[in-house]
Amino acid sequence: MTKEEVFQEMKEEDVVVLNILPEAEHQKLRIKGSYNVHLGDDHQAFVRTVEDLHGRDKFFITYCANNHSHKAALAAKLLHENGFEAEDFPGGLHAWMESGYQVEGTMAEKAVVLD
Secondary structure, three states: OOHHHHHHHOOOOOEEEEEOOOHHHHHHOEEOOOEEOOOOOOHHHHHHHHHHHHOOOOEEEEEOOOOOOOHHHHHHHHHHHOOOEEEEOOOHHHHHHHOOOOEEOOOHHHOOOOO
């Protein structure tokens, strides 16, 4: 998905944008309005947590910090394999901020995109 597609999808009520980084990173900086479910080593725990928090009847968009990590793609793949509708946002937080879209968190005011 592109950042523009994510931005448009977020307007829909049945869309959940998931930051898959550790909670501490999510608290520092995240796409405004996104939720956090950390993709750790226990992939089935990740899937169960997503279902427990959000159910199965949503469209999930997963993201992490940038496009150098394949974790967001793995998270979307795991959800898809378990019956969820999911896609990843490969640009991640870096691409989101580069476009000037809103972020939030304890470091949001200090956030600067470096090329």
